[in-house]
Amino acid sequence: xxxxxxxxxxxxxxxxxxxxxxxxxxxxxxxxxxxxxxxxxxxxxxxxxxxxxxxxxxxxxxxxxxxxxxxxxxxxxxxxxxxxxxxxxxxxxxxxxxxxxxxxxxxxxxxxxxxxxxxxxxxxxxxxxxxxxxxxxxxxx
Amino acid sequence: xxxxxxxxxxxxxxxxxxxxxxxxxxxxxxxxxxxxxxxxxxxxxxxxxxxxxxxxxxxxxxxxxxxxxxxxxxxxxxxxxxxxxxxxxxxxxxxxxxxxxxxxxxxxxxxxxxxxxxxxxxxxxxxxxxxxxxxxxxxxxxxxxxxxxxxxxxxxxxxxxxxxxxxxxxxxxxxxxxxxxxxxxxxxxxxxxxxxxxxxxxxxxxxxxxxxxxxxxxxxxxxxxxxxxxxxxxxxxxxxxxxxxxxxxxxxxxxxxxxxxxxxxxxxxxxxxxxxxxxxxxxxxxxxxxxxxxxxxxxxxxxxxxxxxxxxxxxxxxxxxxxxxxxxxxxxxxxxxxxxxxxxxxxxxxxxxxxxxxxxxxxxxxxxxxxxxxxxxxxxxxxxxxxxxxxxxxxxxxxxxxxxxxxxxxxxxxxxxxxxxxxxxxxxxxxxxxxxxxxxxxxxxxxxxxxxxxxxxxxxxxxxxxxxxxxxxxxxxxxxxxxxxxxxxxxxxxxxxxxxxxxxxxxxxxxxxxxxxxxxxxxxxxxxxxxxxxxxxxxxxxxxxxx
Numbered sequence: 001x002x003x004x005x006x007x008x009x010x011x012x013x014x015x016x017x018x019x020x021x022x023x024x025x026x027x028x029x030x031x032x033x034x035x036x037x038x039x040x041x042x043x044x045x046x047x048x049x050x051x052x053x054x055x056x057x058x059x060x061x062x063x064x065x066x067x068x069x070x071x072x073x074x075x076x077x078x079x080x081x082x083x084x085x086x087x088x089x090x091x092x093x094x095x096x097x098x099x100x101x102x103x104x105x106x107x108x109x110x111x112x113x114x115x116x117x118x119x120x121x122x123x124x125x126x127x128x129x130x131x132x133x134x135x136x137x138x139x140x141x
Numbered sequence: 142x143x144x145x146x147x148x149x150x151x152x153x154x155x156x157x158x159x160x161x162x163x164x165x166x167x168x169x170x171x172x173x174x175x176x177x178x179x180x181x182x183x184x185x186x187x188x189x190x191x192x193x194x195x196x197x198x199x200x201x202x203x204x205x206x207x208x209x210x211x212x213x214x215x216x217x218x219x220x221x222x223x224x225x226x227x228x229x230x231x232x233x234x235x236x237x238x239x240x241x242x243x244x245x246x247x248x249x250x251x252x253x254x255x256x257x258x259x260x261x262x263x264x265x266x267x268x269x270x271x272x273x274x275x276x277x278x279x280x281x282x283x284x285x286x287x288x289x290x291x292x293x294x295x296x297x298x299x300x301x302x303x304x305x306x307x308x309x310x311x312x313x314x315x316x317x318x319x320x321x322x323x324x325x326x327x328x329x330x331x332x333x334x335x336x337x338x339x340x341x342x343x344x345x346x347x348x349x350x351x352x353x354x355x356x357x358x359x360x361x362x363x364x365x366x367x368x369x370x371x372x373x374x375x376x377x378x379x380x381x382x383x384x385x386x387x388x389x390x391x392x393x394x395x396x397x398x399x400x401x402x403x404x405x406x407x408x409x410x411x412x413x414x415x416x417x418x419x420x421x422x423x424x425x426x427x428x429x430x431x432x433x434x435x436x437x438x439x440x441x442x443x444x445x446x447x448x449x450x451x452x453x454x455x456x457x458x459x460x461x462x463x464x465x466x467x468x469x470x471x472x473x474x475x476x477x478x479x480x481x482x483x484x485x486x487x488x489x490x491x492x493x494x495x496x497x498x499x500x501x502x503x504x505x506x507x508x509x510x511x512x513x514x515x516x517x518x519x520x521x522x523x524x525x526x527x528x529x530x531x532x533x534x535x536x537x538x539x540x541x542x543x544x545x546x547x548x549x550x551x552x553x554x555x556x557x558x559x560x561x562x563x564x565x566x567x568x569x570x571x572x573x574x575x576x577x578x579x580x581x582x583x584x585x586x587x588x589x590x591x592x593x594x595x596x597x598x599x600x601x602x603x604x605x606x607x608x609x610x611x612x613x614x615x616x617x618x619x620x621x622x623x624x625x626x627x628x629x630x631x632x633x634x635x636x637x638x639x640x641x642x643x644x645x646x647x648x649x650x651x652x653x654x655x656x657x658x659x660x661x662x663x664x665x666x667x668x669x670x671x672x673x674x675x676x677x678x679x680x681x682x683x684x685x686x687x688x
Contacts, residue, residue: 066341110207
């Protein structure tokens, strides 16, 4: 990877991996380091759905909305989680505990519907099973 | 990802001397998600505790029948154990310790019997994290022979003779694309592997990268040799952490062993490969958008021509193929283009990998000769519909494709036949739907996908997909009139005809194909305010709507 403007996406990946999200300070720093104007850094950071400008919750729940998950009921899983957690898609609970996100297919369609919770793939989920998992992982070290 | 990340490396258990049996544990993403990592550890522990020293445990890539995971295959006996648990490991270990490799082999499941494996021939047979394993199945032999004995033009001629067409979706003849890049003037040329598998319901490229990454690198190196490129990139989506980590490992191994880098295999050919991670944008599967993203910008497409083959990355001639296309190259060079062209049918040569998913029993990864019928894939290989419900449609080509109804189950799977019924081959996602799916809702689902993924550069796609989605939502909530249906059809024609890139041009396909084959379902929602499949919530009072 060079240190020129073409490294912008790689650099943003690295920042988000370290800090969890991209704040204004980080965007400005990346832009200055790579000699990319702030407008373009912001443009790229907001174009890609993987990047987030807001701090994420303690736990990230990603509901897969791929086709196989969808026809096996992932819409109901998402609706149930929205209701129980009281957040919209893309939002974080008021206590900062859970961020509810969606993905367009994580590629494990045989296990549909799936959720990815903190990087762990949960097969054949319901809203209740995801919430149970969150409760358990809150207690676990 | 904790379960799938690079930190978890399980040690294979090597048997002392000749193995009586080897437990090949599937450790691709799907089986790992159902706990195959724990199965591996438990099997090693159980065998060691029992003092068994002639049974091996080996990490392998995708065994294909993802529905039955975690899977353990035993090549010496032909057995495939399904839904293996860590708790069941001692029992399995005992069975393996008593296995008789000379006994008649178990009959292969019909799921496997109908497949022809070229791209996936090593999947489930080798450890994807071992270069030695790849070399043991004659990996890099095609590259070594090509560099020693064949000119770039001869490699190109084999690929052209094979009749291989781009497996990413559009089906452009691979040989022709390579020729264009080879002929294009320019000192620096690039090879890009498109691993931004964005179609929902598609996992062919993920499985290949997780299971046989060196095969893709070998194909890229052969391509680079044929077209005269010195640098390559793999653009892989961030949603595939395991594929990324195994690919990066494979690149490091290949560099150390001299299969990538300077003067490969004592020739004067040099080629390096770098991985670039996508950041979640479906449009980046489109080649000009992918190049924009590789250059560090927003992934928005530009009009073609010029095509990337003449003016691509940094304005240089650039060859872009997808994972499956590159994974087909080594066997073509090794066994000859004529051999490959002997598989398949008409203008669709060779084999195609499909990700079979949805309401079918045997979901998983399948590779079949082109020309096989849909019925054979769904019912013979796929084992039919879950709970024996009636088959309704099979969806191919993702958001750019269509839904094919039961009347067409006996049609052959090839590029032209699929186009004739308003769908496309696409990258290989094949979602089977039964009576529990509403086809209007499916069309709405795909339009919602395109609406969210539209990059916003051109107005027909940005505004048109949103308007079409709103009209489809009106229909699924019972709020639409026949005039809305007319509006939907003319809007979709406009979006398809005037959008800048493939995303918008093909976004109306799911609407057109469901209107063609399932118009009665649309009319039931509009005229009778009824969802025949019972999926849609008809909530709006019609009288209120008419006012």
